[in-house]
Amino acid sequence: MDVDLKKVSTIVDKYQGAGGALIAILQDIQDEFNYLPPDALKSVAEKLKIPLINVYSMATFYKSFSLKPRGKYLVTICLGTACHVRGAKNILGEVKKRLNVKRGETTEDKMFTLETVNCLGACALGPIMVVDGEYHGQMATRKVDAVLEKYKSKGEN
Ligand code: FES
Numbered sequence: 001m002d003v004d005l006k007k008v009s010t011i012v013d014k015y016q017g018a019g020g021a022l023i024a025i026l027q028d029i030q031d032e033f034n035y036l037p038p039d040a041l042k043s044v045a046e047k048l049k050i051p052l053i054n055v056y057s058m059a060t061f062y063k064s065f066s067l068k069p070r071g072k073y074l075v076t077i078c079l080g081t082a083c084h085v086r087g088a089k090n091i092l093g094e095v096k097k098r099l100n101v102k103r104g105e106t107t108e109d110k111m112f113t114l115e116t117v118n119c120l121g122a123c124a125l126g127p128i129m130v131v132d133g134e135y136h137g138q139m140a141t142r143k144v145d146a147v148l149e150k151y152k153s154k155g156e157n
Contacts (some may be wrong), residue, residue, distance in 0.1 A: 003037045012047045018148040035066040076130040080119030083126035094141040
């Protein structure tokens with residue numbers, strides 16, 4: 001994927017001179033591209049005149065950053081104990097089937113990335129599926145399709 005380095009440049013310039021700007025810059029780049037493309041990281045290092053290794057250590061330290069292309073929507077299935085006993089594995093199975101991806105993978109159309117987590121701290125709502133930061137509680141396999149479709153049509157517009 002070609003990265004529009006002009007966009008990277010604009011982001012870096014926005015934080016010119018601000019202390020501790022690297023994390024904010026990386027956050028904005030991830031918002032723009034849905035992940036941190038290698039060319040963008042190289043350009044950040046050059047513009048900030050810091051070693052590329054420093055940029056990479058920041059990018060790999062925080063779990064919220066992704067060095068792999070991600071879909072427009074992040075789908076997170078909670079597999080913590082409370083969600084697990086209420087059938088979270090079946091929800092995960094259904095999502096995998098519908099999206100045709102495994103954990104950590106992104107759909108071919110770059111619409112969804114599937115991840116799992118060990119407890120979202122909202123156990124009473126379990127089983128939980130989070131899409132694009134929105135919680136869908138008391139999930140059931142029969143509801144999966146409708147939830148995914150909602151984001152799919154939103155993403156296509
Ligand atoms: S186990 Fe799923 S929210 Fe706690």
